[in-house]
Amino acid sequence: MAAINASGVSAAAIRQFMADLQQEFPGKYMAMTTQDACTALVVPRTKEKQRAYIDLMQEKNGDDVAPATVFVSHAWRYKIVDVLSTLLEFAEEEEQAQHGGKETFFWFDLFVNNQHANVTANLPQEWWSTTFKESIRQIGKVLLVLTPWNDPVPLTRAWCLWEIFCSISQGDDVELAIRLPSQQHVALRDAVLDDLAAVTDMLVHVQAEKAEAWKPEDKDMIFAAIEASVGFTALNKAVKDQMRSWCLTTAEAFVTAMEQQLQQQQQQQQQQDEGGGEGGGEGGGGSAVDMMEYAKLCSQVGSVLSAFGAHTRAIELYHKDLDVTLDRLGEEHEQTALKYNNLGLAHTARGDYATAIQYYQRALRIKTATLGANHESTGGTHSNLGNVYDKVGDYERALQQHEAALAILMATVGEKDEETAGAHGNLGSTHFAMGDMDAAILHYKTALRIFLDTCGRHHPQVARAYGNLGGAYRAVGDFANAVDCFQRDLEIKLAVLGEEHPETGIAYNNLGNAHNNLGQREEALTCFEHALHIFSAALGDSHPHTAMVHGNLGSVYDETGNFQRAAESYGRAFAIQASVLGREHPHTAMTQERLATAYAQHGDFARGLEHMQGAVQAFTTALGPQHRSTVVAAKNLELMRNAAADAGFLVLAEGEQEAQAPTDTGAKRQRDTQHNPQHKDDDADENEGGGRGGDGDVRQQHDMMCGWLQKRGQLNTAFQPRFFRIVESSLLYFRGEDDTHPRGAIHLRAVKSVELKQGVGGDVPELHVAVPGRIFVFRLDETHAITHDLHAWHRAFSDMLR
Structure with a gap:
């Protein structure tokens, strides 16, 4: 079956065609589409010999036609001048990149x-899948x-999707380049200045699977x-x-x-000052650039860069904006x-929390002085400060800021x-x-109720509120309600x-954890x-x-006894975390410990012991030898x-083993989850959470210990009877x-101390369990049959803290 004509036309030939179009249709050529140009110019000029326009170009100048180096994919409803101008700009880029070469x-x-x-019209599907693709x-x-x-x-x-597909499906053999007409630069600039949301949402609209074709069989x-x-997914990416x-x-x-315009203005002003002439606000026939307009542009472009993950460059532009603002308006x-x-915000997104706190504190001081302590904008800064304190684990300060907000x-x-x-x-x-x-x-319930009332049932904020509530239900073991929310x-x-x-991927991941x-392993x-499909395509x-989802898949395989596949999934998670976070990061160490146990359960003690030793070393380096995670890993x-x-x-030596027979160590691990905090004026980061445990854990002997205690409330400080049960790490x-x-x-890994004390008046013994930001107070409940004395609960807590 015949191949396509793989000839191409030069930039010079394209310029000549544009000149011809302008000469033939001076009043309307700028508005003509590619289809219009075909009907009005190409078809009439080639009608006599019933040939392609490239043949006519070659007759005029043979140098204008040669084997094609770039295949152009476009839409015929585009304005022809926009398309051809884009090709000329691309040709200039190519020439500069090749230093005037090919x-x-x-x-x-x-x-x-x-x-x-x-x-x-009548080419079979096989031709498109073979001959056309090979031509590309x-x-x-x-x-x-x-x-x-x-x-x-x-x-x-x-x-058009097919042409893109023929590019990206052939790996390094075909390069895909995307360009937009220069007129679109103006439209983008207007949006940057006046509609940032449209810019940051632009990639959401890229959904190639919604494309259509004139013939249904072509689309199929x-x-x-x-x-x-x-x-x-890969095509969209x-x-x-x-x-x-x-x-x-x-x-x-x-x-x-704009910086070049400013530099020209300064040079012209300097020349006028030296020549004794009158200063003019304009130079080179253009309008003078106002410094505050420049500051606004730096701010808006910085926000675009930050939204797309270029936080370092965004910070540079934010500083330029700040410098102008300080010069013109002052600190206060x-x-x-x-x-x-x-x-x-930018430093928070980059993970530089200490610097972010300094900037938020400056903003809070100025807003309090200029707008008042009870202004809505002041509340927003309290909220941002609280979010950063959350990220660094300073929950007491975070609570203060969120309550103020x-x-x-x-x-x-x-x-x-x-x-x-x-x-x-946030609270x-x-x-x-x-x-x-x-x-x-x-x-979380209050937030959900308000979002439902103000935003409607199908708003992203409502989705996040359901996700947060589901996470809390899952944390207390109410998995049925967690599944419903997720x-x-x-x-x-x-x-x-x-x-x-990606947020859809997070929702899938959370729902998977609850199932x-x-x-419900299949679900x-x-x-x-x-979730893995989405994250791989959208995030890489x-x-x-x-890595997190690979680890969660490993957990499911683990639970079903498929230890070989569990080890494969944990291995992928560990490789990613070791590369991105480093081998001595606590999350990496946690995954390595799970990988080690999966190998041992599969009977591969050589790699199991090697990785468990690596996990112990990583925990020791990252958290210290006395940390509970280090102690648990060493015990395992x-x-x-x-x-x-x-x-x-x-066991021959440290790190060198020989495997003889498989066995089951019986060790189990919990899974990572995603928790979605609501943020005001801040991007909601989804951070890995969850805990770690194991049947080889020193906490094992207290699992399922249960009994009645009197618990003091946080708001209503009266004591209420509650039935308590220790399950794994909670x-x-x-x-x-x-x-x-x-x-x-109460998450036991968050417990800071456990003490037996005398209550008010000194006549009632109490058990005080301190977690960040709160002390839980318990008393003995003697009205129920199932109970333990406070010393037994104290021993259980203390053992689990070792």
Whole structure:
């Protein structure tokens, strides 16, 4: 079957065509589409000989036609001048990159195909999958022309998708380049200055799977080929990566261009001053650049860069904005406080929390002085400070800041406001981290109720609120309610954000964890596989979220006794974390410990002991020899050595073993989860949480210890009887012995101290359990049959803290 004509046309030939178009249609050529140009110019000029326009070009100048070096993918409804101008700009880029070397020749269907015959009408699907695809490989580069910048037309056309597919499915043999017409630069600049949300949302609209074709059979063929090969996720990612790059490069160019204008103004002003002439506000025929306009552009572009993850460059632009603001308005101005706030946000996103706190504190001081302590904006800065304190684990300060923010918002905007809901969400997250699940659930429910009232049932904020509430239910062992909340979270995100969004991946991951807790392994596997697919495509194979899901998959395989697959999944998670976080990071060490146990359960004691020793060393380096994680890992190493010896495994030396027979060490581990704090004026980071335990843990002997105690409330300080049960690393408490839904939980790994004391008056013994930000107080309950004295509970807690 015949191959396509792989000839291309030069930049000079394209310029001549544009000149001809302007000469023939001076009044309307700028508005003509590619289809218009075909009908009005190409077809009439080639009608007599019924040939392609490239043949006419070659007759005029043979040097204008040569084997194509770039295949052009575009939409015929585009303005022809926009498309051809983009090709000329790309040719200049190529020439500069090659230092004037190889000339660029474009395969452009308007010129290369004979417009008097539908050459592709009756070609079979096999031709498109073989001959056409091979022709793309021989050309070696595909240029995708996209417009408009915020909703590109080619991504709605199935045949354009096929051309993209033929590029990315052939690996390094074909390069994909994406460019937008220069007119789109102006539209993007306007959006940067006036509609930042449109810029940051631009990539959400890239959903190639929504493309259409005139013939349903064409769409079916194209979609089947894409799904059977690279998949829509990879296709979307390829387009998004290049659009993100174009957006960042173009946005930064706006700042560079204005800085050049400023430099010219300064030079002209200096020349006028030296020549004694009158100073003029304009130079070179352009308008004078106002410094505050420059500061605003730096701020807005910085926000775009930060939204797309370029935090270091964003900080540089935020500092330029701050410098101008300080020079023009001074330190004690509310606008200066906003600049400090932006710097706080960027440093928070980059993980530089100490610097972020300094900037937020400056912003808070200025806002308090200029706007007042009870201004809504002041409350926002309290909230941002609280979020950073949460990230560094200073929960007492975080609680103070979030409570201050909530009080301000209640007084200014009232209870039924999204900002108030966000403040409740923040407080819920802090209480969650402190182990106070009663308070966490109360605030999460309040946030959810307000978001439902103000935003409607299908809003992303409602989804996050369900996710947070589900996390709290899961923490107290109420897995049925957790599944319900996570399912609602997922449904909203699928409807609003789509299947490929990272937040949808987080929802799948959380739902998978809850299903796994309920013993629903198949449902859990399905959810984790969806999450892995999304994270790999959207964030990359080396992202911590991708590692987390590999670890969660390992947990499911572990629970079902498929230890070989568990080890494979844990191994992938460990490799990613070791590369990204480092081998001595606590999360990496935790995964290595799980990997070690999976190897041992599979009978591979050589690698099991090697990795368990590595985990002990990593915990020791990162947390110290006395930390509970280090102690537990060391104990598990000892148990694994004993199990290996019992199985006839010879321990030759530290790190050198021989395996003789398989056995089951019986060790188990908990899974990582995602928790989604509500943030005001801050991006919600999804951080790995969860705990670690094991049957070889010194805490094992106290698992399932239960009995009645009197517990003092936090708000209502009266003592109430509660039934307590130690399960793995949590102390759960219930209203009654038969209850299945805990009222709350104390995470034992968060406990700082356990003390026996005398209550007020000195006549009632009490047990005081301190966690960050709160002290739980218990008394003996002698009204129920199932009980232990306080000394027994004290011993249980103390043993588990060793």
